[in-house]
Amino acid sequence: MGIPTVTLTRADFVGVMTNAVAGLGLAPDAAMVTFPIDMFLPGSDISPVQARKREFYDGLTRWRSAFGADGAADAPMIKVQGASVDDAFSRANNLMLANRWGDGLPLWPPTRERVSWIRRGATQPRGHRVGIFPPRGGVTTVETCAIALAMAGGRPEYLPVLVAAVDAFLDPASGSAQLQAASGSAFPVVIVNGPIGAQIRLNSGFGCLGPDPQRPAGASIGRALRLLQQNVGGALPGIGTMANYGGVRYTNVVFAEDEANLPPGWATHATERHAFAPGQNSISLAFANGATNIRRRGAKKETPEEDALQGMYRMADFMRVPNMPGLSGYEHGTPGILMLPGVVANTMARLGWTKASIREFLWEHSRIPTEHLRRAGCPAWLEIDSSKVVRESIALDPWPITASPDNFIVVVAGGGHPTNSYWLQGYSPGVVGRELELPPSFDALLAEAERDLGPR
Amino acid sequence: MVNLEFHDPSGAIEVKQPFAPRVASLEGKRVGFVSNDQWQAYRMLPLLKSLLETDFAGIEVLPLDAFPQGNAVIGSEETAAHVKQSGVDAVIIGNAA
Numbered sequence: 001m002g003i004p005t006v007t008l009t010r011a012d013f014v015g016v017m018t019n020a021v022a023g024l025g026l027a028p029d030a031a032m033v034t035f036p037i038d039m040f041l042p043g044s045d046i047s048p049v050q051a052r053k054r055e056f057y058d059g060l061t062r063w064r065s066a067f068g069a070d071g072a073a074d075a076p077m078i079k080v081q082g083a084s085v086d087d088a089f090s091r092a093n094n095l096m097l098a099n100r101w102g103d104g105l106p107l108w109p110p111t112r113e114r115v116s117w118i119r120r121g122a123t124q125p126r127g128h129r130v131g132i133f134p135p136r137g138g139v140t141t142v143e144t145c146a147i148a149l150a151m152a153g154g155r156p157e158y159l160p161v162l163v164a165a166v167d168a169f170l171d172p173a174s175g176s177a178q179l180q181a182a183s184g185s186a187f188p189v190v191i192v193n194g195p196i197g198a199q200i201r202l203n204s205g206f207g208c209l210g211p212d213p214q215r216p217a218g219a220s221i222g223r224a225l226r227l228l229q230q231n232v233g234g235a236l237p238g239i240g241t242m243a244n245y246g247g248v249r250y251t252n253v254v255f256a257e258d259e260a261n262l263p264p265g266w267a268t269h270a271t272e273r274h275a276f277a278p279g280q281n282s283i284s285l286a287f288a289n290g291a292t293n294i295r296r297r298g299a300k301k302e303t304p305e306e307d308a309l310q311g312m313y314r315m316a317d318f319m320r321v322p323n324m325p326g327l328s329g330y331e332h333g334t335p336g337i338l339m340l341p342g343v344v345a346n347t348m349a350r351l352g353w354t355k356a357s358i359r360e361f362l363w364e365h366s367r368i369p370t371e372h373l374r375r376a377g378c379p380a381w382l383e384i385d386s387s388k389v390v391r392e393s394i395a396l397d398p399w400p401i402t403a404s405p406d407n408f409i410v411v412v413a414g415g416g417h418p419t420n421s422y423w424l425q426g427y428s429p430g431v432v433g434r435e436l437e438l439p440p441s442f443d444a445l446l447a448e449a450e451r452d453l454g455p456r
Numbered sequence: 457m458v459n460l461e462f463h464d465p466s467g468a469i470e471v472k473q474p475f476a477p478r479v480a481s482l483e484g485k486r487v488g489f490v491s492n493d494q495w496q497a498y499r500m501l502p503l504l505k506s507l508l509e510t511d512f513a514g515i516e517v518l519p520l521d522a523f524p525q526g527n528a529v530i531g532s533e534e535t536a537a538h539v540k541q542s543g544v545d546a547v548i549i550g551n552a553a
Binding site for chain 2: 001002003004005006007008009010013016017022024025026027028029039040041042044046049050053056057060061062063064065067076077078079080081082083084085087088089091092096101109110111112114115132133136137138139140141144147148151227231232384385386
């Protein structure tokens with residue numbers, strides 16, 4: 001902009017600020033005057049603003065960045081020495097934690113050998129640029145992804161899913177630039193469609209949200225994505241991201257749709273939401289801020305029709321909540337992801353339900369009476385929203401939790417048992433899909449996995 | 457001894473542009489506010505406005521709502537263009553909390 005600025009901000013918001021500035025292509029620095037959180041709360045004493053007015057004036061007249069104007073080069077390799085393999089591994093892990101690159105769980109040091117092995121899953125050269133990771137603006141290449149996947153304990157055949165998920169994450173339509181720093185504890189959810197899910201041991205059934213040693217791919221891929229969010233994107237808790245709780249961020253959520261148990265005539269999520277051809281390997285990325293198990297089935301002598309209908313009402317009841325962060329996805333995103341086990345989906349399909357009719361039902365029966373919105377102070381959030389569609393939705397009574405039934409994501413996933421369904425509450429400005437590219441050696445990578453891990 | 461050599465996982469940062477030069481003095485300058493209108497901005501920023509007007513001769517401090525307000529718009533290219541077009545010499549941004 002070429003105009004000097006100074007920012008009035010909270011003391012522990014400095015990391016968020018420097019990330020945001022770096023994301024704009026400036027050095028990770030900014031003229032700031034910081035105060036404790038107390039001053040930003042209703043009824044606070046704001047006299048410190050007057051007491052420190054000179055700092056604002058200096059920020060506009062005298063401040064200089066502590067950084068030079070030159071671009072940063074690739075970081076050098078890290079070296080540790082230990083008395084034994086165990087000692088060296090321990091020192092490497094300690095160093096990674098001290099440098100704020102870890103998540104508290106053991107990491108696999110991303111050695112050249114390990115990263116080269118992981119990179120065998122890539123279709124592009126190592127320096128291929130996937131994008132700039134917000135808000136810090138770290139340059140993200142195929143190699144950066146491979147490093148994170150190595151640290152997360154991943155394997156080369158997982159890399160196509162991770163690179164596609166990162167590409168979707170970095171798409172501005174995903175909203176990640178805001179969610180990376182926001183307080184609402186959003187976490188990415190990656191839904192995989194196509195044969196690759198089963199091929200790389202990605203879970204779609206019992207325990208698909210993990211952990212599962214029999215189908216471990218989701219843990220490593222999701223953990224690698226989280227490490228990228230933190231190490232490259234700068235989303236360090238309380239410094240680069242103000243996520244109050246953090247959510248399910250160790251491994252995020254990565255699972256496959258249970259396509260083998262899709263009822264006849266039901267399209268996959270990838271086909272419905274992104275128009276990808278059936279059988280095409282793909283990912284779909286959304287964000288959630290809640291995860292809830294719903295006991296869906298009846299307890300006595302319900303007929304199949306009653307069981308299905310009561311379950312639908314109960315699921316809609318779980319969705320009828322004033323999820324104000326979800327407004328960011330009101331128009332183009334999703335209010336959430338409903339996971340139905342295959343056995344439930346097939347029973348409902350035999351009764352005439354489709355994914356579309358399920359979405360219509362949920363949209364209609366999750367509406368919130370305006371009186372309930374008003375008593376909870378929600379209209380103020382709707383009024384200040386940037387979306388005209390959101391602002392105008394205030395007039396609707398009862399108020400629909402999303403602009404269109406089509407925004408609901410319904411996927412078939414979860415163990416073959418009819419009792420439960422699962423609701424991942426959305427905080428998702430967009431839902432971004434990507435088709436996967438596989439390397440020519442992919443079959444060989446799968447054979448090596450078979451050798452290393454045993455038969456699928 | 458066992459040597460382990462591994463990658464820094466944080467990726468490179470590209471610095472593409474320098475910070476704007478500061479003004480020599482605020483006297484006689486035009487100053488604007490870009491506000492998200494949250495976190496007590498409605499109290500703190502008017503206080504800053506009056507302090508600036510008291511402390512610097514000939515300063516012109518624009519009204520708090522001279523530019524679009526709110527988290528959804530203050531970071532947009534449109535707002536940046538609006539600020540630039542206004543001819544202000546310096547901007548105070550608040551409140552991030």
